[in-house]
Amino acid sequence: MPSKEPPCNKLYCFFCTMKEPEPSLRRAKLAHCFKELPLRDDPEDVLVLSGLWSIAMTQPDDPEFPSLGIFECMTKLIQKGINDQNWLLKDQNIYIPYYAAHIIGSYTMNRADFAERTVKAGAVLALLELLRGKMSWVEQRAAVRALGHVAGHDNTFQAIAAHEAEIVDLAMEISCNCIAEIDKDFVGVKRRKRLKYHRDLLTRGHGGAELENRKAEEWASQLQCWSLYILNCFACKQRSLNKICNKDFLNKLCQIWGGLVNRNSPAGIGLIRTLCETKAGRENIANSKEVLRSLCNVSRSSDDWQFMAIDCLLLLLKDPVVRNQVIDIAALYLVDLVELRSLGGRNRVGEEITQIILKDYHRIKYGNMKLKSRRAEKALEEIWDLKVEKRKREKLMSEEELKQREVLAYDMKGLARESLMDCLMFINGRMRSEKRHLKGVKIPYYAARMINKQMNATWLFGDVQTKNCEISEEGKDKSNGQFQLQEMLLMMKKTDVKNRISPVKGVPAGEGQLVEKRWNRKLERQERRRKGTRPRGATRLANVKMV
Known part of the structure; x- marks a missing residue:
């Protein structure tokens, strides 16, 4: 059978009080516990502070502990750690001032009424002692955090402003020099020479040198940034601007x-x-x-x-x-x-x-x-x-004119692919807009010509054909151009059948074949010029001119 825990003989044990089922009795015992905690010398006090630290971190808006005198208790513990070196170095009491300052900072983070209770408890002076560096950079970090939260509330800013000159000077000095100080006192020191309680607070007792260095970097940055936050509180009130x-x-x-x-x-x-x-x-x-x-x-x-x-x-x-x-x-x-x-x-x-x-x-x-x-x-x-x-x-310019200028600009720069894609996007957008307005789809004639030109220029095998002989290249380019033009005109005819309108803007329905004939005649003339032949009747006309 598992052995039962021995009964607790302490009169006001914090952990036994937390288990008290009766709310009113529990509150009375907690209030008395907070009064007795700074007055006694118990090796387990550090465990109580660690438990309070965890509660404050997870439940910073819970009013129970602030209403029972936790701020007065934490203030007295900080003052005891600063003034009584024998007590501080006994057992594990050296951890207590850090926990106390951190608990105050957690409870004053969100609620102004908690910050007012902190000021009434006299915590500002105790935190200011830690800010001056009476202990180490670890406690200084917790003090900066707490003072910054108190300064961030309008109702309690004046309590911080009462020590304006000193706090501003300290915050400026810390923000500029804390990185070098932490490197000298901790990061740049061999692990065996580092203060044990610093290592334990950084890693919660778990982890090696790598974790310690990583957490030290994080805490150093927080100390620096929280110091700037205090300065920011004064700057928002337009105070100490000449110094800042x-x-x-x-x-x-x-x-x-x-x-x-x-x-x-x-x-x-x-x-x-x-x-x-x-x-x-x-x-x-x-x-x-x-x-x-x-x-x-x-x-x-x-x-x-x-x-x-x-x-x-x-x-x-x-x-x-x-x-x-x-x-x-x-x-x-x-x-x-x-x-x-x-x-x-x-x-x-x-x-x-x-x-x-x-x-x-x-x-x-x-x-x-x-x-x-x-x-x-x-x-x-x-x-x-x-x-x-x-x-x-x-x-x-209209949107159509702008897009046309872009297409022509790409064409003039020799960017056939960009010109072709821009032209296709223009036509696609035009088709969608006209369909939305329940109108027929009309492709401008200049757009059709530009597509034909750029399709020839961007033919997949164009680069390969440039390596072949000029005669075969010209024949293939010509046939390819005719094939692409026929494909495009065939698509236009299909659109014409569906929409009962001409695919070419400005050309009446049924005249699409005329466009094709004109292009065919143009290609025939180019072929005859290349071969040096004349059309029928050209020789007779030349003879008449000679006579």
Whole structure:
């Protein structure tokens, strides 16, 4: 028989309390447990924190624990870990501050009322100590996450803004230097010299060096991006812009991205996008060519945040104060994006780009306004011709005329296959449109002639025949042309029988044979010229002229 578990002798055991079936009694015991937890010294406390961490991660919106004093409990545990080194290094207590900060961050992620409870519990000061680096980068990551969630709610932003100067400085420093620090303290260190509790927290106690390195990369990116999120909260309120818009920091900001391990974070481009919505931000970004070129490169890439880079450039171009500084660089890149239809869930992106970038082009084209870059002027001219002049020409010509011009253009360039396919597509579209309107199908005469010409030019064996003798080649080409023409006219006759109309536009029904006779006579004349013979009566006419 399986042995029964020994009874628990602890007065307020967290795990026994969680099994309590009576809700009111359970809540009372949990509240007392949260009060006693920071005061006692139990080796199993780390297991309690690990269990609370799992619950907070899976049920961050559950109000039970926040209403029973979990934030006060976690705050006291963080302060105890910072102030009492003997307790911290005893048993496995070194794990507790990380779990406590992470639990606060999970509960404040979605609900503003939980964030208000966190502020009232005094957690901001405790988290700020971890942000200063009082322990290590692992606890710093959990603190940045929690402070960012508190700052993200309007009701609790002021609690973070009370320490604005220090938090902004720390966030900027962390975002710029944390990668190098983590490499020095963990990734670049031999595995046996790494702190064991760091390795356990990264891998949950399972996995080797490869998993540790992969998780360290992910956590480093998160620490960097969450620091930028705090800065973004201040930028949205237009606070500390002079610090955030530091030229050196902006240049570093362009290189910060979530990477493949943190693809959901807009990282540096997200903060730049927020700065572009402010006057001071636009002016500082416009003065940095490195930032502008970085935005332009991202705008033409396949990056997930391509649309955000385009937004930044458009916001800069909309500002009349900085437009002239930006357009010389931006025009060279945006010219390739004016044909975009949809991007990032938005439609008519190309149209929006065109309207903004050509806003004052008339002053360049017809006035005295000049850009610094001749290449930029050519790019604007190209956009103007593509999106304005071309549309004017298209409005003056019908769709049929446009397609005819395309066919002729391919023909003039010697692109027989393209001309043939374009012509066939034109006829196919015409047949469908006329069938929809319950009208007869009419093929224009010029289209039939062009099809005949290009079918001869694209004959499957044409290339092979060029290697043979000229006489046999001409005979086969002539017979092939006659065969294709006969096939085409036969198809036209079948269509004529079905629709009771002429297949050739402008030719009355029943006169299709005349077209065939004319083509036959033309071929006979070409054959006689080649052989040097004259038609009957030609000699007599020549003799009369001589006399």
